Amino acid sequence: MAQQKPAQKKTMQRVMHEYKHGELKTSRGTKVKSPKQAVAIGLHEAGASKYESKEQNKKNLARTKRREHAGKTSRQRKEG
8 A cells, every 4th residue: 555645544544443433334334344345445535545546536535524524424423
């Protein structure tokens, strides 16, 4: 994996925290049980996936940052 930017690192930490506490869900709404799947979701949300173009990664990171800023992550919903 390449060097991550601070924003990407923060997003990965949030996603892995949600996974460890059983809060991370797939797009279908089922709980993520595999650590490999949690890492894949984190890389996708952080815009660091090697399977997507640079433009798509930038869009993914921007979307994630908007969602985190608006308080729409499961961690932020739980805290109130």
